[in-house]
Amino acid sequence: MSTSAAGERSNPADKAYRWVDDRLAISRGGRHLLNKIFPDHWSFMLGEIALYSFIVLLLTGIFLTLYFVPSETTVIYHGAYKPIDGQRISEAYASTLNLSFAVRAGLLMRQMHHWAANIFVGSIVVHLLRVFFTGGFRKPREINWIIGANLLILAIFNGFLGYSLPDDLVSGTGIRIAFSILESVPFVGSQLAFLLFGGNFPGTAIIPRFFIIHVLILPLVILGLLGAHLGMLIRHKHTQFRQAHAREDNVVGTPLWPTFAMKTGGFFFLTTAVTVLLGALVQINPIWQYGQYYPYKVSYAVQPDWYMGFLDGALRVMPAWELHLPGHMIPNVFFPAILLPGITFTLLMLYPFIEAKLTGDVAEHHLLDRPRDRPVRTAFGVATFAFYFVLFGASATDVLANYLSLTLNFVLWAFRIMAIVVPFIVFAVTYKLCKELQQTPSAGKRQQFNLILRSADGGYTTVPAEQYPGYDQPELAPVDVEKVELTADAAQQDGDEGVYEIPRRYR
Amino acid sequence: MPDLPPHNGQVPRLNDEGRVPLDAPQFQIAAHNPRRVEVAVAAFFLLSLAGFAGFGAAYWQGASNLWLGMTLGVGFAGFGLAMASWGKWLMPRGPFEEPRAPMATTEAEKELFIADFASRGKVAIARRHALAKLMGLAGGVLGVVVAFPLIRSLGPLPGNTQYRTKWRKGSFLTTIDGRRVTVNDLEVGGVLTVFPPDDLGGAISQTLLLHVQASGNVVTMQGRETWGPNGYVAFSKVCTHAGCPVGLYEELTQQLLCPCHQSLFDIYTGAMPVFGPAPRPLPQLALYIDKSGHIRAQHGYTEPVGPGFWSRGAAPFARYRGK
Numbered sequence: 072m073s074t075s076a077a078g079e080r081s082n083p084a085d086k087a088y089r090w091v092d093d094r095l096a097i098s099r100g101g102r103h104l105l106n107k108i109f110p111d112h113w114s115f116m117l118g119e120i121a122l123y124s125f126i127v128l129l130l131t132g133i134f135l136t137l138y139f140v141p142s143e144t145t146v147i148y149h150g151a152y153k154p155i156d157g158q159r160i161s162e163a164y165a166s167t168l169n170l171s172f173a174v175r176a177g178l179l180m181r182q183m184h185h186w187a188a189n190i191f192v193g194s195i196v197v198h199l200l201r202v203f204f205t206g207g208f209r210k211p212r213e214i215n216w217i218i219g220a221n222l223l224i225l226a227i228f229n230g231f232l233g234y235s236l237p238d239d240l241v242s243g244t245g246i247r248i249a250f251s252i253l254e255s256v257p258f259v260g261s262q263l264a265f266l267l268f269g270g271n272f273p274g275t276a277i278i279p280r281f282f283i284i285h286v287l288i289l290p291l292v293i294l295g296l297l298g299a300h301l302g303m304l305i306r307h308k309h310t311q312f313r314q315a316h317a318r319e320d321n322v323v324g325t326p327l328w329p330t331f332a333m334k335t336g337g338f339f340f341l342t343t344a345v346t347v348l349l350g351a352l353v354q355i356n357p358i359w360q361y362g363q364y365y366p367y368k369v370s371y372a373v374q375p376d377w378y379m380g381f382l383d384g385a386l387r388v389m390p391a392w393e394l395h396l397p398g399h400m401i402p403n404v405f406f407p408a409i410l411l412p413g414i415t416f417t418l419l420m421l422y423p424f425i426e427a428k429l430t431g432d433v434a435e436h437h438l439l440d441r442p443r444d445r446p447v448r449t450a451f452g453v454a455t456f457a458f459y460f461v462l463f464g465a466s467a468t469d470v471l472a473n474y475l476s477l478t479l480n481f482v483l484w485a486f487r488i489m490a491i492v493v494p495f496i497v498f499a500v501t502y503k504l505c506k507e508l509q510q511t512p513s514a515g516k517r518q519q520f521n522l523i524l525r526s527a528d529g530g531y532t533t534v535p536a537e538q539y540p541g542y543d544q545p546e547l548a549p550v551d552v553e554k555v556e557l558t559a560d561a562a563q564q565d566g567d568e569g570v571y572e573i574p575r576r577y578r
Numbered sequence: 579m580p581d582l583p584p585h586n587g588q589v590p591r592l593n594d595e596g597r598v599p600l601d602a603p604q605f606q607i608a609a610h611n612p613r614r615v616e617v618a619v620a621a622f623f624l625l626s627l628a629g630f631a632g633f634g635a636a637y638w639q640g641a642s643n644l645w646l647g648m649t650l651g652v653g654f655a656g657f658g659l660a661m662a663s664w665g666k667w668l669m670p671r672g673p674f675e676e677p678r679a680p681m682a683t684t685e686a687e688k689e690l691f692i693a694d695f696a697s698r699g700k701v702a703i704a705r706r707h708a709l710a711k712l713m714g715l716a717g718g719v720l721g722v723v724v725a726f727p728l729i730r731s732l733g734p735l736p737g738n739t740q741y742r743t744k745w746r747k748g749s750f751l752t753t754i755d756g757r758r759v760t761v762n763d764l765e766v767g768g769v770l771t772v773f774p775p776d777d778l779g780g781a782i783s784q785t786l787l788l789h790v791q792a793s794g795n796v797v798t799m800q801g802r803e804t805w806g807p808n809g810y811v812a813f814s815k816v817c818t819h820a821g822c823p824v825g826l827y828e829e830l831t832q833q834l835l836c837p838c839h840q841s842l843f844d845i846y847t848g849a850m851p852v853f854g855p856a857p858r859p860l861p862q863l864a865l866y867i868d869k870s871g872h873i874r875a876q877h878g879y880t881e882p883v884g885p886g887f888w889s890r891g892a893a894p895f896a897r898y899r900g901k
């Protein structure tokens with residue numbers, strides 16, 4: 072053994088590593104982890120933003136639990152917020168005021184928590200759209216698609232529970248509507264609502280119960296699903312876009328250590344920075360302006376957080392129908408608030424299977440589609456999104472009517488019509504656009520620069536510039552996607568050094 | 579590897595037995611001018627240092643939210659920018675390749691697993707059929723029994739509480755601070771939220787008392803000729819759509835507006851919904867004026883108040899009328 076190697080071994084970090092490795096065999100799987108390849112494409116960052124904003128939620132949330140009191144017991148307020156000095160308010164509301172005005176950095180943490188929640192849900196949605204439009208949900212990733220959809224649902228629920236906690240007038244109205252929605256479920260709705268609320272509205276237990284669901288139960292479930300989501304990501308390895316060297320049977324990119332680790336660490340701090348700056352500069356949920364919730368008071372600017380907007384809009388555009396059966400009824404709110412999201416999320420989760428059924432494509436796919444190459448899927452996705460966007464807009468009918476000086480009636484009918492018509496128009500336009508883009512193969516690609524060289528005798532020549540050192544061919548010309556077939560049996564036959572090569576057939 | 583595309587082999591694999599030499603082009607950094615990037619990264623780190631230190635100072639001084647957030651935010655932003663640009667420009671730029679086997683296992687692997695599972699299972703479990711069944715039964719009973727304390731204890735079942743409010747025959751209309759309302763309390767065009775005396779602030783009993791005309795009975799519907807004495811009418815304040823308090827009285831049009839989803843109710847037709855998603859009129863509370871001038875309820879509501887629910891209509895509403 073050379074002296075330098077012996078010298079290295081006596082270094083304390085090296086010693087510690089060896090001590091742990093002898094007991095846990097880190098180097099066995101660890102090398103593969105260090106060398107895990109991450110494809111370089113900005114769109115892979117969207118999921119990371121979701122993950123990092125969840126971490127921000129956990130950290131700021133823990134801070135909030137130290138001061139927030141989940142109780143509806145009324146107290147006479149003598150705190151830092153003077154305008155309501157001496158009034159009877161609930162401990163939940165009082166402690167949120169306390170967090171905002173008396174606890175140092177408390178307002179910052181509250182606003183960061185609320186902003187992080189909005190970023191969390193938003194980045195999940197955008198991440199989902201990326202996976203949808205590139206076909207990242209296809210075999211073998213259907214299970215992870217379903218887990219992702221459930222994460223979205225849980226994030227929305229937990230956000231709703233969270234902003235219901237401070238017991239202010241706006242959120243209380245939201246809870247009242249939530250009770251009515253639960254009550255509208257056929258057969259078991261009333262029972263469900265009474266059990267959850269501990270009686271008829273407002274019940275006896277709603278803030279403490281929402282609290283424990285919000286800070287413990289749902290975060291645990293989300294954490295578990297996130298673990299499964301990321302575990303499957305490692306098991307499946309990343310998908311990748313078609314570019315130089317990328318094939319169905321490999322992943323091309325930069326390794327976890329050190330390039331990706333450093334970059335993604337940077338993104339964590341940047342996500343945090345954005346939440347902190349929003350928390351500093353943009354006021355969110357100023358509950359002291361809304362006042363304490365009383366069941367008989369109502370605020371006129373009841374606007375839920377944006378991710379509940381489509382539900383609020385659906386409640387508004389739904390015609391005043393309800394279904395009367397002998398001795399029973401299905402109330403109006405059931406259709407927009409239970410049936411619609413129920414169908415939406417069921418279809419969302421089933422989509423990979425529906426598409427596989429319709430296309431007959433049951434092969435594994437690790438190369439992503441460009442949206443234009445799948446015009447029907449792309450058009451369908453954009454049209455569905457447009458529908459929800461219209462519903463989201465419909466949650467502001469009253470604001471729009473005021474602002475545009477139109478009658479509420481006109482605005483409401485406009486949204487009812489748009490909710491039906493816009494998706495069809497959007498479908499047609501998107502489909503056409505995809506087809507057009509297919510005809511222009513260079514559209515949306517990085518420009519390749521030309522170097523114009525002048526020779527000594529005055530002649531000019533043009534050479535294409537190398538644009539990314541090492542990438543001789545930044546993007547390959549599109550190949551026909553369906554024609555690549557993987558067969559597991561064949562792969563077994565030739566294995567050199569434990570690496571399976573996959574025979575490929577081009578038809 | 580017969581028919582792999584030609585560029586295979588240009589991209590090194592990190593996990594292979596041999597190591598990729600550190601002077602391979604893929605280990606080079608992406609920056610053309612590393613010195614410039616180093617300066618930028620250093621500047622970002624210094625910025626973040628200043629930001630974090632500033633946050634410490636701001637916290638110590640008990641500074642405003644703006645100062646706390648700006649300093650901390652700048653700190654994180656500098657730190658994040660420094661790390662991200664360090665990683666992007668001053669670290670191995672790749673590309674490297676990792677091979678990928680198809681996820682699906684081979685038929686042979688599947689059969690081995692199934693054989694182990696099923697054959698061993700057959701010996702151990704299937705042969706003792708009765709035991710397995712008993713195990714399932716006991717487990718099932720545990721599941722059902724555990725569900726009871728977990729779920730059933732959460733709250734009372736609805737019973738008939740959805741059909742009843744606290745309004746009874748003769749209940750005084752009472753304000754939130756316990757004052758009994760008399761005929762002289764409201765101007766024409768005035769509106770007041772009232773409760774039965776034993777349910778002040780009650781979410782279900784809350785009722786809107788309106789003085790819609792100077793005198794005479796307000797007749798909103800056939801059969802309700804006596805329900806609105808001296809120009810007063812009262813409706814449940816719980817919206818029949820999703821339960822918000824119907825808060826706004828528009829005297830000009832004699833309509834009530836629910837702010838949540840803009841349902842409009844027309845007072846003179848018995849609070850019939852004329853706009854928006856509300857599907858049913860607001861129930862009306864029958865009033866009378868007693869000898870001392872107090873406004874009181876003739877009886878409880880004659881139908882369930884508030885939004886619909888599955889078993890609404892299961893029984894004739896009148897049965898639940900308060901005594």
Ligand code: HEM
Pocket residue numbers: 128129131132133135136139167170181184185188191225226229230231232233234235236237285286287290293355356
């Ligand atoms: C899925 C992740 C989560 C989401 C989407 C979320 C969202 C929210 C929102 C929107 C609020 C209202 C904040 C306001 O404006 O007042 C809130 C409040 C709160 N959250 Fe979370 N949260 C999450 C996770 C957590 C966790 C893990 C904890 C604790 C460990 C927590 C503790 C709290 C507390 C104590 C409050 C009430 C205090 C207050 O309202 O200021 N949250 N949450």
Ligand code: FES
Pocket residue numbers: 817818819820821822836837838839840841854855856
């Ligand atoms: S709750 Fe009144 S309109 Fe929806």
